[in-house]
Amino acid sequence: MNLNPAPPAFAARRLTKRFGRSTALREIDFELEAGRCHVLFGRNGAGKSTLLLIAATLLRPSSGEIFFGGDRYQDLGDEVRRGIGLVSHQSFLYPDLTVLENLEFYGRLYGCSPQKLTASEALDWADLDLRRHSPVRSLSRGMLQRLSVARALLHRPKLLLLDEPYTGLDALSSERLSTRLSDAKGETSILLTTHDVDRGVSIADRISILEAGRIAFDATGATAPEVKRLLLEVREIAR
Amino acid sequence: MSQWRSSSSLPAVVAIFRKDVRTEVRTRQMFSSMFVFAVLVLLVFNFTLLLDEIRAIELGPGILWVAFVFAATLGLNRSFAIEGENRCLSGLMLAPAPRSAIYFGKLLSNVLFMMAMEIFVLPLFVVFFNLSLWELLTPTELATFFLVLVLGTVGYAAVGTILAAVASNTTMREVLLPVLLFPISVPIVIAAAEATRLLFDENPDTGPWIWIRVLLVFAAVFLIVSWLTFEYVIEE
Numbered sequence: 001m002n003l004n005p006a007p008p009a010f011a012a013r014r015l016t017k018r019f020g021r022s023t024a025l026r027e028i029d030f031e032l033e034a035g036r037c038h039v040l041f042g043r044n045g046a047g048k049s050t051l052l053l054i055a056a057t058l059l060r061p062s063s064g065e066i067f068f069g070g071d072r073y074q075d076l077g078d079e080v081r082r083g084i085g086l087v088s089h090q091s092f093l094y095p096d097l098t099v100l101e102n103l104e105f106y107g108r109l110y111g112c113s114p115q116k117l118t119a120s121e122a123l124d125w126a127d128l129d130l131r132r133h134s135p136v137r138s139l140s141r142g143m144l145q146r147l148s149v150a151r152a153l154l155h156r157p158k159l160l161l162l163d164e165p166y167t168g169l170d171a172l173s174s175e176r177l178s179t180r181l182s183d184a185k186g187e188t189s190i191l192l193t194t195h196d197v198d199r200g201v202s203i204a205d206r207i208s209i210l211e212a213g214r215i216a217f218d219a220t221g222a223t224a225p226e227v228k229r230l231l232l233e234v235r236e237i238a239r
Numbered sequence: 240m241s242q243w244r245s246s247s248s249l250p251a252v253v254a255i256f257r258k259d260v261r262t263e264v265r266t267r268q269m270f271s272s273m274f275v276f277a278v279l280v281l282l283v284f285n286f287t288l289l290l291d292e293i294r295a296i297e298l299g300p301g302i303l304w305v306a307f308v309f310a311a312t313l314g315l316n317r318s319f320a321i322e323g324e325n326r327c328l329s330g331l332m333l334a335p336a337p338r339s340a341i342y343f344g345k346l347l348s349n350v351l352f353m354m355a356m357e358i359f360v361l362p363l364f365v366v367f368f369n370l371s372l373w374e375l376l377t378p379t380e381l382a383t384f385f386l387v388l389v390l391g392t393v394g395y396a397a398v399g400t401i402l403a404a405v406a407s408n409t410t411m412r413e414v415l416l417p418v419l420l421f422p423i424s425v426p427i428v429i430a431a432a433e434a435t436r437l438l439f440d441e442n443p444d445t446g447p448w449i450w451i452r453v454l455l456v457f458a459a460v461f462l463i464v465s466w467l468t469f470e471y472v473i474e475e
Contacts, residue, residue: 056333057332057333058329058332058333058474059474060474078335078336078337078338079335080335081333081334081335082335084333086329086333088326088329090325090326090329091325092325092326092327092329092330092333093325093327093330094258094262094321094324094325094327095324095325096262096265096266096321097258097261097262097265101261105254105257105258106330108250108253108254108257109250109251109254109255109331109334109335109336110334110335111250111335151330
């Protein structure tokens with residue numbers, strides 16, 4: 001029996017986020033176990049992206065508290081972001097810089113060393129080695145998404161947040177991403193949102209369904225058909 | 240999480256500065272727009288006012304600083320516009336450093352681009368208004384003039400950089416920046432123009448140092464206030 005379990009990589013207590021009059025998250029309690037992959041499902045506007053942006057420290061909660069590795073965010077300060085990687089709807093990449101220059105820039109921001117080696121590894125994973133000197137502006141949607149994932153993984157984050165990372169990826173790239181995420185589990189804790197139930201369930205250790213800013217369902221070991229049925233039921237109840 | 244080191248701003252400041260310089264060298268968007276606009280302002284004043292040498296010494300410094308600040312506003316607008324594409328500002332905000340590092344990285348690059356524009360515009364000002372700085376100013380006065388240029392530029396960029404960040408979060412970015420920036424930066428522009436006029440004047444009533452002190456105080460105040468408030472300005 002483990003008397004001293006690892007604290008959750010990320011946790012939220014009575015977390016609420018309001019944007020003006022609308023409430024995106026309503027007093028949710030959430031835990032991401034260290035080294036595990038937690039997949040969030042839910043329809044558009046359910047609050048998935050808001051939860052990820054708060055976990056990335058890009059949004060402040062309206063009320064409630066967030067914890068990283070058991071410590072309150074307020075006690076950790078800016079350095080907590082060294083352990084966070086985020087793939088968002090936007091790539092955060094500079095169109096006028098080349099693929100390599102973008103990765104080197106983010107490497108410098110995170111103090112990665114030696115930067116060129118780290119960037120080369122990331123390029124290799126993203127299968128963009130031949131495009132390393134191409135401006136980001138010239139990349140296709142799928143290439144941009146692969147580069148965005150490579151950027152988020154560049155500094156080997158302990159907490160990886162992915163907001164619909166399969167968007168724009170072809171079948172092969174999606175498979176490679178799933179493999180990469182499965183390999184990263186253990187060292188890295190992953191919080192992922194997706195509308196692709198089959199892919200999400202295949203890599204998830206735990207799943208949650210968000211509906212109208214609340215966690216409507218939370219379980220381990222759910223199958224894809226069960227999740228699809230639950231998503232429909234949750235929508236019906238919400239109506 | 241205690242293994243995480245204490246954060247330092249300097250690597251992030253340097254990285255952002257280098258990135259901005261690299262982008263500008265490649266695109267030349269900020270410099271070219273600032274330079275062309277400043278030259279146009281000088282041309283318009285030159286042809287509309289038709290100044291003799293005495294009037295040029297009186298009015299030239301004001302015209303020069305109007306050209307500098309109008310042109311700089313164009314560049315400052317662009318400074319955060321490039322962070323809006325692909326929401327790169329969020330990428331910067333993810334860096335493990337105080338968010339004021341973004342401000343200081345941007346400030347450094349803005350000062351560099353403004354100074355570059357001023358260095359290229361200054362000879363044209365001398366030609367258009369027929370003012371020879373070498374004859375008008377002693378070497379000490381010339382050094383003082385460059386001090387005024389640096390302080391005026393840093394002061395204007397200090398307030399302009401944070402207001403460009405404010406404006407970049409709005410839909411009316413191009414309009415909002417000058418509306419906010421011009422009234423707040425009036426003390427900087429007046430002090431810089433007055434210090435320059437007193438340096439150009441052969442028989443000034445007083446020396447330029449009172450205005451240089453005003454420039455110094457306002458530049459310091461704008462820098463400190465911006466440093467303390469930048470984090471709140473760029474969030475959400």
